[in-house]
Every structure is written in C-alpha cells, then in structure tokens.
Amino acid sequence: MTIISKSYTRKMLSSLALISVLGTTVLAGCSSDKSANNAASNNSEKNSASTSGSNFHADGMPIVDKPVTLDVLTIRWGNMGDTFTKNTWLQELEKNSNVKINWQVISSSDWDAQKSVMLASGKMPDVIIGNLAFGDSDIVNNLSIFRPLDDYIDKYMPNLKAAMEETPELKKLSTFPDGKIYSLPARLPSRPYSSVQPVINREWLDKLGLKAPETLDELYNVLKAFKEKDPNGNGKADEIPYSDSKDVDINLLAPFGITDIRANHMVIKDGKPEYFPTSEAYKAGIAWANKLYSEGLIDQETFTQDDTMLTAKRQNPDAALIGFSYQWTPDAVFGQWSKQYETIAPITGTDGKKYQVGEPSGMSFRRNEVLITTSNEHPEVTARWADQFYTGEASIQNFWGAIGTSIEKNSDGTYTLMDPPDGTSADAWYWDSSLRDFGPKYASPEFEKNIKLDPTSGDGLKLQLDSLGKDYVTQPFPDVMYTIEEYAELPTLLTDIESYIKSTRAKWVTKGGIDQEWDGYVKKLNDMGLAKLIKIYEDAYNRYMNIE
Template identity: 30%
Template sequence: MKKNQGKKAALIALSSVLTATVMAGCSSDSAKEGGTAPQSGTSSSTSEYPRAFSYWVELDGDSAISMKSFSENAAYKEMEKITGTKVDFKHPTGGGTQVLEQFNLMVASRNLTDVIQTNWFNVARGPQNAIDEGTIIRLNDLIDKHAPNFKKYLAEHPEVASMIKTDKGDIYAFPFIRGDNKIKVYYGPVIRKDWLDKLGLEAPTTINEWEKVLVAFRDKDPNGNGKNDEIPFLLEVSTVRNDLLNAMIGAWGILDKFYQKDGKIYYGEMQPEFKDFLTTMQRWYKDGLIDKDFAAVDGKLKDAKTSNNQLGVLYGFSSGTIGKFTDLMKDTVPGFKMAALPHPTLREGDTPAAGMISPTYPGEHSVAITTAAKEPEKIVKWLDYAYGPEGHMLFNFGIKGQSYDIVNGKPAYTDTIKSDPNKLTFKQAQAQYMRSHYGGPFVQDVESFLQQMKYQEQFDSLEIWSKAKNQLQLPLMTLTADESKKLASIMNDINTFSDEMIVKFIMGTEPIDNFPQYVDKLKKFGIEEAIKIQQTAFDRYSKR
C-alpha cells in the first residue's frame, strides 16, 4: 500500500513539474497578443506573415551538439529576416517516451503551442481524432487560399496529396517529403570487404552463402591478431521487428509484422516462414555466428565492437556506418574497407522480397496547426515558404556563400559543412545551417543527401540496397479513433510479448518446437482482430 502511495505521489510530482514546464513553454501569449516586438519585419496586422508564434518540436541530437534551440539555426534566423516572424521554439526534454509523455500532457492540459511537429500517425487515436477533438485544425481550405507553393506541389504530385489526407479527406499537417527515390534507401547489410578479400571469399547473396562467410569469419582470424575474437554477425532484433528497416526477414519472403500480398493483410510472426527464420537464427547463435550480446546491444556497444576491429557483418547506414567507420578506421587498420551487401535471399538468383525503403511521405516531422493559433492563415503562409524555390534552398542547403555555393549549376556544400573547423560531423555541421540533416515541413533535396557521401562504397550501397521488390510493405494508413485505440491496445501487449519471446527463441532458451504455442498466444492477445483492423484500413486507403 505504501509502495502504491509512493508511486502515486511520484506521478503527481512528475505531472506538476511537467505541467509547469509545458505552461512555461507554451506561455507565448504575450508574444501573440502584444509583448516584445520582433527584431525585424512589420506588425502582424499588416504583414502577410505572423508577428510571432510558438512551435513545439524535438531538438534532434545533431542540433543539440551546437545549440540549445532552433532559434540559433541559420535557416530560421534567415526566415525571421525574410518574414519578420519571431518563432518561439519549445523543445521537449529527454527523448523517446519522455517526449511522448510531454506531448500527451500538453494536449491533455490544452496548453497548446501554435504549431506542433511530430509523427501524427503515432499520436493516440490518430490525426483525424486530433482534428475532431479540437487539438489541431483542418488545413484544406487554408492551403487552398494561403499556400500557393504547397498547393502547386500537391497538384503536381497527387499521390502525395492522397498520402497526407485522412479517410475523411482532411489534410492535417504540412509534411516532410522525400523528393527523390534515391533518398528512400539508406540502410542495409554491411560487410568488412577487406576481410572477404583476405580470405578469398565472394560477397554472399543467399542465406547459405552468408552462413559460409560467417563461419570463415569465426574460424580464420580475418582481423589478423591471432585471437579468436571476431564477431561474425551482429543481429539486432529491433531492426528485424521494424516496419521500415526490415533487416534480414525479407529473405524468407515475409515481413515481421503486418504486410500485404495481393491486397490481403498478413502478420509475419504467425507464418511458417517466421519459424524458419527463427530456426536459422537459433542455429547461428548456437554456433557462435551471432554476437552473444545481440539482445542488449546499443549504439555505443555497436560502435565499440566495430571500431575494435571485431565485427564482420552488421546492418547499418550508407553515411552513419560505411562513411563513419571508414573515416574512423582507415588510418588505424591498413586496408580497412566496408561495403554493402545485397539483401539476402533463400535461392540464388532471386530478387529480395523486401529491404529497407522509406515512403515518400514517412509521416514523421509533420507540422500541424493547433486550435490555439490566433492567425492560422498567416502561419500557413509562413510554412508554405519552405515549399517554394527560395525556401527549398534555405531548408536543404542553408545560406548561400556560407554553407553552400552553386557549382556547375548545382548547390554544393562548402568546407564549412564538409570540413568543420570544430570537428563536427557532416550532419552536425549541417544542423547549424539547415534542416535537411533531420527533417521538417519541406521537400528534401536529393543533393542534400548524396553530398553526405565521400566514398564510392557509399554510392554503391544505394544501388545495391535498392534491388528489392518492396511490394509487401503497407502504406501509411489512417485509422478511425476506435480502430486506433483498439489496435494500440492489442499491439502493446503483443510487442511486449514478442520482443521477449523472439530473443528466447534465438538464444535457445525457448525451444523452436514451441512456435505453435507462440502463435496461439498471439491469437489470445487479439492478433486476428488486429489483422481485420489493418485490412479495413488498407481497403479504405486503396479506394482513395
């Protein structure tokens, strides 16, 4: 009883602290109703842009290295000069669940900022409910009247117009858009190419070939230190159980969670192919081919194993893995080379069923206008600037003559970004001048992505990883409030259960013969109802 009272008191205290934080963060009414005049521009009564507004958005890690607020970002400083608008950025503290808690408290307390940037698909009961309950506003008419740049973009890209609408046809946010197919593929399997060459091996393409290479990495001392310390493969369950990344599981022709074939929705972890996947992973783990720490690995441990010249194969990024570790290791390990592998298949010559691919509209970094905004039409005009030619350059490349120049007719980052004097990484340097390193309400330019690449292996990775059918993935679908609530309840239980059980299966503490009981448990949690919900939403989406 005392323990429960203590928990309750702690929750009340936390709520009080968060409420105070939110109210302080959202108390920009003085700016909206008078207050201190902005540093430049005209008053809101005569300007087409707002005099000031508040903007709730997470401060990403790359930006946090060099600034405390996006108000210090050069692109937003330039926007203030252009529009005369003073933006009062409100950044939630912490990350992950802490950010979500602060978001939920802000909404529940109705202490709303004027705009909120988040992934509205992850908001409880979805974006349509946020409109219906009066948290955010419907944008269709405002875009039609006050956002000529974005309106033109939607007319030229009707598929995007469909993506950003709810089933009722309501546009709820200004989206982050990947403006080229090359930007959609940036993650996949990576191998130590110098180890392959040293052992006289070809790059594996099938699961059987992978196994032969991993055995050689385990047994033949490719790092040459005379010790049996190589880690053939780092499997991360979180990347297998990820609708975007789809690491490894596509070799069996399924996805881990929800996917579709010919319009019918399936759940991968119920399928016999998933049992085959687990059987293979369990054998690899037992044989020492998978990192023994795989269940507890985090970014720091992954980096340590790679930089310690131990790790043979991992899943990673073209820039954040191949580029990062080539820079880090080329002077300490002679001949160090990382290269992309194709997504594996079961049969030689087959095209992989699935790899990592980001949607044109990934859902994240979308900006909605709340019902607290006093001049939504002027905020729409301000947001629309990013979808025009000048705003496109500003948010993708920053300030001409500082962060980029025009070279041979194309924008090219300067040494300020490529060779930061303070030893910032490429993305950290980008973060000082623009938003293309992370995302926001604009169309991402392909050059802002490609210019992160320094090595041929990085460019090659984009081509290699893109060779997958990628026809199983579901589009981003909006659910009704009731569907969203029910699905979240079911999947919260299933995800907690599956995260634990999949690790047990791979480590061998749960016999593979118990897979039917695992499927039965999924059914008891309600997976069949979850499939029906997804099927209904998919059918609605297909009719748009």
Template identity: 40%
Template sequence: MKMSYWKKALSIGLAAVMTASMLAGCGGSGGAAKETAASGGDTAGTQAAADNTASEDIPTYTIATVRWTDAWPTDFLESGFMKELEEKHGINIEWQVYYDSDWQEQKSLLLASGDLPDAFFGSICLKDTDIAQNKDYFLELTDLIDQNMPNLKAVFEKEPELLARAKDRNGEIYSLVKKLPLRPEVCGNVLYINKDWLDNLGLEVPKTYEELESVLEAFATQDADGDGDPTNEIGITGNVSLYTLSGCLRSYLSPFGTMVSRDNNYMGLVDGKPVFMPVEENYKESVKWFSDMYQKGIIDPEFFTQEESMRRSKLQAEGGSQVGLVSAWTADAETGLNAGQFIPLEAVTGPDGKHHVENAQNFLDISDRELLITKNCENPEKLLAWADDFYTDLASLQTFYGSIPDQVKDNGDGTYEVLVPTDGSSLDTSAWSNSMRDFGPKYMNPEFYDKVSLPADQGDGIKLSEDAVNGKYVAEDNVVAFPMVKYTDEELTQLTSLGTDIYKYVEAQFAHWVVDGGIDEEWDAYLKQLDNMGLQDLLTIQNQAYDAYLESMGK
C-alpha cells in the first residue's frame, strides 16, 4: 500500500521462495493447463482425446510476481476473480511467486540466465535500471496496446499523467501502469501524538513546532505514562534503516518544509523548482532543531543504532506504547494494539508559518512496471487482452480488496461493500492476503468511488476519515515531493554512480550532526565536499528529467 505501510509486512516472517518451474515461452501444453469438463455419452477414450486437445488449445503463460512476505497466502491467484478472468480469456496462468527477502538474488539469476517467464507482474519486480540494462529481454508495447487494450487506451485519454508515466524518454512503452483507487489527499504518513500522555500531563495538542518540542520534552521527562518512572518514555524513536534521513525529511523535520521524494533521491520541489534538500538552508535549520531535541533526551538515544524489531517493541509495548510521537500511514500500522492511545496530529506550523504535509500520490498511487512482457512470450496479444480487463472499476475493486462475494459484497443496486475480515485479521492484512493489492495493472474511475463503502474503523476507512485533519493543507503547501520522472539509460547509469556516494555521505552527516552537533561550523566544508562528489552533475540530470516530465505532461 504505502512504502512504510508495505515495509511493516517484512517483520511478519522470514520469506522463502516458493518452488515453481520456470517455463520459457507460452502457448505450450506443459504445466497446469485447464481440463475440459466431461460430457455425458462420450466413451472414456473419446473423452480423453477431447481433453488433451482442449488442453493443448489453452495457452499457458508463466508470470513471475513478488510478495512482501510468505505469511500472506497466494490461494487467491487460483480462485475468485483471478481465475474467472483466466476463464473469460481462455488462458492458463502459471504464477511463479517469489518473496522480497530473496528476490534480489533470484532476480539477478533470472536476468543473467535469460531463462525468463512470459511476464513480470507488479512494480516491485523490476526497477528502471533492470529494464534499461536488459531492454532486449522485453517487448515494446505501444502498437500492441493500441491493438489489444481499449480499456487502457481510454484511461490514457482520461489521465495524461498515466500515459506520461508509461512512456520512457524515447516515447516507448515497455510496461503497463496503475493508479490506486480510494486514496486520501494526504497520500503518505502523518504524525500521530500520544493523546493518553497529553491527558496524563494536562497538556494541549501542540499547534506550532515550538509547542511540539515542549510537549515532547514533557513526555520524555515527566512520567507521561504514569508508571512512576520518568525515564522510560521516549519522545521520538527510529531505526538504523538506510533511509532514516529520507523518512525524517518527510515526517519529523517536515515543519521546516523538507518534503522529498519517496524515491530516496532527496529531491523536492520548492515553489515548483527542483532542489536537493540536504543543501538547503531550511534543511540545516531542521537538523539543528532535531539535534537540540536529541541533546534534551527527546530523541531515542538508539535512534541511529537499533534494528527495526527493537523500534517496534517500543511502539507496541505490552501495557502501552513507550513513544510519544510516531510517523505512520495509520496509527495501528505502527503501534498495533496501542493505536487507541494516539490521535492524528494536525500539521503544526513551521518557521515559515505554513503547514507542510506529504502528498506522494505520484509515487504511491501511480506507477509503471506493473506488467512487462518478455521476448519469450508467444502470442502476447492474448495476454495483453487479459491484462486490459484489469482496467475496469470492478476488476480494480477486486484486485485491491479481494473477490466478490468473499471479501466484497455486491449489494445488487450498483453499490459494493468491502467486508470486515471474519478471521479476526485486519482489513489491511486481508487485502494483501486476498488480492494483488498495490501491485499490477488497475484503474478505477473516480465517479465509481462513491459506490464503494469501506469499514470506518479499518485500514483505508480510517485513513480516509482522518484525511480531513490535514487534507486541507495539501493545496497551500509550496514544498512537495519531486515527481517520479523518467531518465535516459545514460542518466540512470550516471545517477547510480553519483548518487551512491552522495547519499551515503549526507546520511552519515545527518546522523553525526544530530548526535554530535557542529553543523554550523562544518556546513561550508560539507557543501564543498558534495560539489567535489559531483552534486552539480546530479542536479543537472534531475533538472533535465524534470523538464522532460513537464513536457510529457504538456506543461
């Protein structure tokens, strides 16, 4: 669903690759081809011959897909809507399911061998660099889409951004796109504050960044949880993730207008102009503010050293969370059973007097690479006709929440109800267990949204209802994330070379300055070092890509 939202699944269990045969090519009779139902009156021999002929006539496509975790079942791939769609198009899909923990190694082996499936399903499978470095493996789809995908063509006409996202810088299309349905205005994480602790200390909900610091200091020093120990409460915690800085820029530092892309390239747009946020003056001020809170004991001393499991144990501690402020898609996504302690914090005013919120729709809601067809695929027209049916309202509803009637109720009057899971799981877990959820081609017309009802106290229902708190600030925000732009093959190579060292350096300096201070004294040398590492070349590439993005959007 959302990147922090998705990543929570990785802690559920250690993933293992499912055993699945690799069948190159499609249209063959090997594998699990469908059987034809027996007809009364046929002899056994005649029926067997008929079955074999029918099986040979049903093309089999092998499709690789990646799941976040093996804790989620994959039964839905062979039942419900997914099976109905196969039957409608007279094809058989053999799913090759991989898991995120092992996928990088498995992907390298696949691409090196050239022994490819017929298609890759879901943007989690391949990155732009994978495609650029192996372009001969994939089919260019422009003409095939024009001839076989009327639903997608209608989507492109309605939403030019999706067409722009599908095309590379040469105007070619190598993958299908998606746009997720039923999404909030504040598309990203929001801050949740521990309301129980506010009440225990008789404090008001903070309205400014200065008030927020005062409240967090009280949390960390005044026995906010009421257990008699004033030392076991934490204002803000974190983990040793490679992208600690990126997450902070979008959340805890956001009052200073530090919003950046979720692509972890540290790019933002300020008044419509691309900036590399870690060299901006407001970034420097935000780090000084965060360092001040660290010195006061507000920030967890293990912020930069602990593993994810330790961070979650503090957020989800039995008897009550040990943390006062958390960044999350919804409170339950991070704090589990302690979610009742927290309320969404209305975006506090920063030094510039504005309320800054995350609106990462271009990253979280829209993507390409949702279906790529490989050179091994025979009769790709039939597979693309199958994929075209994903671009309908009911298909998108079922590939996002699960099939009718098990996970979605058809009310019989043109409206639909997403059902609360009966097994005690959350709606979020149910959706990932019974559908492709965020991955794969999909598009729901906005006028269809009102025909779908969601449980108000579950997952997306919570997110949409809470959106009223901060959604009003999206339009006024002058600092937004850098969009998902397209790069040429050469630019991708340069960005990989330049970005690896630059990003590591700014991340290390962030941690150093928060813990040790000294940013004012070291700032000029820091900027000079970044220029020596090629920052200006990196910015030239980003500006060129942004200009090309605007041109593709007709702006």
C-alpha cells in the first residue's frame, strides 16, 4: 500500500511547473477544450475493451484466475492513516477475488494541492474511493477522465443494480446531467432522519423550575430566565442563553419552516422549490432573531467568534455557560458539562407546526463514493470488485469494522457492536477499523432491522434522539447536480449574492432594520442576477425529479 507524502507532492508540482507556465488549466480548462475532450473520449472508448480476457469471470469467485492489481486512491480525514486496510473483510475480499489492492491513502489536509496536480498531469489511479476526493464539479469538468458506469452496473454489478431497483434514490442521486452515471452511491447503515436538533441545559431548567420549551414564546421565556436568574449558580451574569455557529440564525429559523440542509438557501414549500432569503418566513424569522439578540439572549459574539472561541465557551472549565443550542448529540461539544444537556423536540412555529432539518429518507445517502478512471485497464474487474461492497454484511463491516473484530454476529441473525479497547472512543475505533463514512455501501431498510445498537452512545444514541424529531423532518431541496455551463455561472452569481445575504443577515440580527430595508434588499438581489441563480436551481431540480 502507498501513503502519498508532502515531499511526493512537491516533486510532482515541480515537474509540472512548465505545464502551469504554459497556461494549462487544472479543472474547468481540462474540459473546456473540445478537441482535447474528443481525443480523450476516443481514448476512453479504446480503453473500454477488457484486457482481462479469459482470465475474468462475470460471476462467482474468484473474479480473475490470475491476480490483478488495482491502484485505489482514498482520502482520509487529518492523520487517520491506513489502519482501515487491515479490516478482515477487505483482506478476505482480496484473497477470494484475486483482485489485489494497492491503497494510496492521502490526508485531507494535503489533498487540495495534490488533486490539482493529479488532474493537470492526467496521471490517475485506477479507482477512487470516497467522496472527499472529487466533488460534482470536479467530475463534470473532467468527464474524459472518468468512465461512464451504466453498462458495467447492468452487466457486472447485480448487488448495486438490485439496490437501485429497491431504492430508486440511489440512481437519481448518481445520474449526471448528461444522463450517465460516472460515480457510484452509498446508503450508510442505521443513520438518523434528523440532522442537528435543539439541545437545552436540563440542569438549568430544573433549577429554575421550568419545563422544556415547546413553542417560540416558551423558548423566549426560557432564554430570558437563563439570562436573568443565574442558573449555573456562580453568582455571575455570565450565562449565554443561546449560542451556536456563525450562522446561528439559520438554526433558529427552523420553526419558521426554513430548513436549509444543502446550505444553498433553497427549500421545498408546498411541493415546489423556493429561494427562502426573499420569503416572508425569512423576514419574520430574522426579525424574531433580532428581538432575541437585542435583549442579550443570543451570544453577542455570534458573528465574530471563531471555532476556538466557541469551544472555549462550550467547555468553560469553571461552569456551564450555554443554555440552548442545536447539535447532533449533546455529548459531542459540551465536554465535562455534557450530562447537563438533553435533546428536545423541535420548537413549534407561529403556524402551529414543527419543522426538523433532515432527510425523510434518512441521512444515509452519498454519491461519488466510487470512480473508475479511464486509466483503468480492468474496468469490468473493478466493477465486480466494487459490487461486493453492496450487501448488508459488507456495508456494516465497512462502516464499523469486521465481524469478529468490531461486530458480533449473533445466532438469531442480528448484529451488535463490540466494545472498543480501553481508552479508545467508539467513533475513533470505527474510523480506524473501516472505511466508515466513505466508500460503496448499501444497507437496506430491511437489513437495518437486524442491527442492534447501544442507545446510550455513538450511532445508537443519535437514533434514539432522532425519535424526537424524525416525524417532523421536512422535504429538503434535493442533492442536485449541475451542467458544466451552470458550474461556470454559479461562482460568479454566488460570490456577490451570498456575501450580500450574509452581511445583511448579520446586520439585521444585531442592529435591526429589516422592515425598512426589505424592499431595497430584494431589489439589489435581483440586480445581482438572482433570477438567473434561481433558474439554475430550478433547472437542476427539474432534471433530478425527471430521472427514472
């Protein structure tokens, strides 16, 4: 296996310096030259013929009689390294299939520079695993590098084909604007329907004799009590009733029906896409957030603090400081004070409804988890190898770790997670033992019934907390893809529009003035090309919805 180092990157950068000087573009430029594209396309067609010949078996094991080695690139967070390659399931697949894997593991902190070099040089591995490597725009702008996979799925991937038939969202998610599939999806096992949920300091509530808030008015009263009545008991007015990330108000806007899971300001309302920063719901929500801010109920450093400052507040050594927030799980951020916090149900909005950010089909779906490059001389072998990941047992072993190592398979057909080694957190152990969030997977809803998780920690705790919000999860704007022309336009439009929305939001939350300035704000957005931006979103939405 290979771990690509920073020194390797410097050598490649040096060797490609002349290419950069001559003006070769790295991403969009690779695809904007039609003659280069056509040449690459012809080359792709020439390479599409199998070089495995009689060595290859279309079904059964081994996949090939004589070993075939594939160079497989994957990106890992930080310094996670390659311990996942010791996963027994992966090693057994190598042995049984005769497909040997030369893992090329790159740290996410080093990847941006290496990605540019790789795309510019055209020297690609056979396979890319995990969506950290290449995003939608990377692929759309460099289609000549990646093989269309539709025929391979049809001929050599019965597991994935069956998964797509059972769960059509997998195909919709993976189909690019030209109607072809260039990357393979994943459905992770036992994931919640809810994203971040409201979290409150239960100890503070109990001390003040308050119940968990259910409505906006009740939330206001609770936050006011948190500010004024010294619930942490240290005799100081240091309590911060509500504190969150820099986009604090986005989470606070959930009770107004604004649940922006894609971070593109699009929601689905009455079955149709809507750009919410020009909606009446947004206007009302920002006015409400300003009321809280002006009374000191929202962290006054919300729009200026960095993550280090926020973490220091959440984990202040002397006393808990924060009363209310939105989090995945309380234990994730509050350190020694974690046990004081509990997740509560979504806050009811002014229309009497609850809205929860999330996915009605589960926070399980990923795309761009497998890419087969045109450099790969054994695409049918690779397709058969990748297809082995699309079973329930394979998926859980590539999410938590191998059966017998991290997972126990019980006599009744259920699966339970083993305890991690002493001194190791469960989550860190899973990342060390498996591909975890990355790579091909498909755990069907039926298979998930056999997975038994501890409801007091980790993934099991998130599922337990999910019961509070999953019935209120809204239908989000789907995870659409854009054409090469749309990707060319989006940055120009988004740079000014997004900056203006963020600056006005910060101003209105901290200083007010939304009513007086609203019409001018909407006009300026329109002058910036908002109609064109919305059309791009709507066109992409319509393409997605029409995929069968």
